[in-house]
Amino acid sequence: MPQLNPEFFVSQLFWLAVFFTFLFVFLWRVSLPRIASVLEKRQNKIDESLSSAKELRQQAMEIEKKINDQINKAKLETDEKIKETINSLQENVSSQLSSLDKDLEKKVSDAEKEILKSKEDQMKNINNEIANITKLTVGKITDMELTDNELSKVIETQKGTFN
Amino acid sequence: MAAKDSPLKQFEIDPISNIELGGYNISFTNSSFAMLITVLVITLFLTLTVNTRSIIPSRLQLISELMYNFIAQLLSDTVGDNGKRYFPFVFSLFMFVLIGNMVGMIPYQFTFTSHIIVTFALAAVVFIGVTILGFINHGIKFFTFFYIPGVPFYMHPLLIPIEVISYLSRPISLSVRLFANMLAGHTLLKVFAGFVVSMPFFTGVFPLAFIVALTGLEILIAFLQAYVFAILTCLYINDAYHLH
Numbered sequence: 424m425p426q427l428n429p430e431f432f433v434s435q436l437f438w439l440a441v442f443f444t445f446l447f448v449f450l451w452r453v454s455l456p457r458i459a460s461v462l463e464k465r466q467n468k469i470d471e472s473l474s475s476a477k478e479l480r481q482q483a484m485e486i487e488k489k490i491n492d493q494i495n496k497a498k499l500e501t502d503e504k505i506k507e508t509i510n511s512l513q514e515n516v517s518s519q520l521s522s523l524d525k526d527l528e529k530k531v532s533d534a535e536k537e538i539l540k541s542k543e544d545q546m547k548n549i550n551n552e553i554a555n556i557t558k559l560t561v562g563k564i565t566d567m568e569l570t571d572n573e574l575s576k577v578i579e580t581q582k583g584t585f586n
Numbered sequence: 587m588a589a590k591d592s593p594l595k596q597f598e599i600d601p602i603s604n605i606e607l608g609g610y611n612i613s614f615t616n617s618s619f620a621m622l623i624t625v626l627v628i629t630l631f632l633t634l635t636v637n638t639r640s641i642i643p644s645r646l647q648l649i650s651e652l653m654y655n656f657i658a659q660l661l662s663d664t665v666g667d668n669g670k671r672y673f674p675f676v677f678s679l680f681m682f683v684l685i686g687n688m689v690g691m692i693p694y695q696f697t698f699t700s701h702i703i704v705t706f707a708l709a710a711v712v713f714i715g716v717t718i719l720g721f722i723n724h725g726i727k728f729f730t731f732f733y734i735p736g737v738p739f740y741m742h743p744l745l746i747p748i749e750v751i752s753y754l755s756r757p758i759s760l761s762v763r764l765f766a767n768m769l770a771g772h773t774l775l776k777v778f779a780g781f782v783v784s785m786p787f788f789t790g791v792f793p794l795a796f797i798v799a800l801t802g803l804e805i806l807i808a809f810l811q812a813y814v815f816a817i818l819t820c821l822y823i824n825d826a827y828h829l830h
Binding site for chain 2: 424425426427428430431432433434435436437438439440442443445446447449450451453454455457458459460461462464465468
């Protein structure tokens with residue numbers, strides 16, 4: 424077996440020492456710090472991005488809160504305004520209704536008075552007419568001249584029976 | 587020496603240029619060449635792919651980062667915060683074994699991890715380093731590592747030698763595991779490759795298909811053994827910090 428031939432043991436050990444030492448020192452001093460720096464750079468970048476993302480999220484949340492506040496405020500204001508408007512409208516309506524009622528009452532009472540007055544007038548006229556018609560009718564039938572006084576006395580006595 | 591067509595011939599070391607230093611033969615061999623290729627692949631890959639240092643990685647950069655994170659995770663899982671100091675060493679060890687195994691999977695390419703002297707040297711570095719670390723952290727108290735608390739007192743004469751032997755056999759188990767896996771895998775591939783040539787007519791297709799499947803398995807083992815080597819190193823480092 425060539426592995427057990429000591430002829431090249433020293434040579435093997437010598438070159439192993441040379442190459443492995445070189446490899447170790449090279450990796451230790453050159454390659455590994457490079458890779459480490461790249462990894463570190465990436466980690467820093469990731470951390471930075473994460474923290475800025477966090478900050479932005481915070482800001483977004485603040486903005487959202489502001490918007491919500493404003494929406495709520497606007498809602499409250501609108502509610503208030505709607506209430507006010509409804510109240511003022513109701514007041515307006517009730518005052519107008521009451522003035523209308525007064526107007527109407529006045530008009531009704533005026534009309535009643537007028538009606539009463541015209542009724543009285545009409546009644547007076549009717550009495551006169553009755554008197555005239557009676558006078559004429561009596562005159563035609565009997566040739567008897569009736570005075571107004573007599574007539575009115577008779578009419579007054581008969582009035583209750585007509586009604 | 588192995589015969590010309592022996593499956594073990596692939597493990598023979600051929601000097602590329604003969605060098606001698608202080609009476610020792612330190613020839614640059616095919617094994618040294620494989621190590622050179624391995625180190626070049628690792629250093630160039632890990633350097634060039636991360637050259638742009640982009641925040642959004644390219645696919646190749648991502649591979650480097652994944653390997654980095656893989657070993658970093660392994661260390662932090664097994665050792666915890668103390669493990670960060672040993673990251674360059676464990677990472678180098680993992681990459682060296684992994685790419686060494688992978689380079690060995692290239693046909694006609696030498697596999698240096700199939701040589702016990704190489705794997706044993708790596709395991710010895712881990713073993714000696716961890717033992718020194720244990721003494722630095724705990725001083726003479728490190729010997730209580732061999733004393734298992736909560737065991738009846740009459741068991742200790744039996745258990746302490748077992749613990750000592752198991753501790754001392756760590757570098758052997760660590761190195762032989764890797765060496766034997768590589769040796770067996772590559773030998774098996776070579777044996778079946780021999781069947782492809784020696785079987786009559788077209789029946790050589792069957793061992794060829796087997797070789798294809800076995801190559802996939804060997805690539806898995808190449809990764810797995812590098813992983814095992816790294817995770818055991820992590821566990822030994824952890825032991826040097828936390829005695830029982």
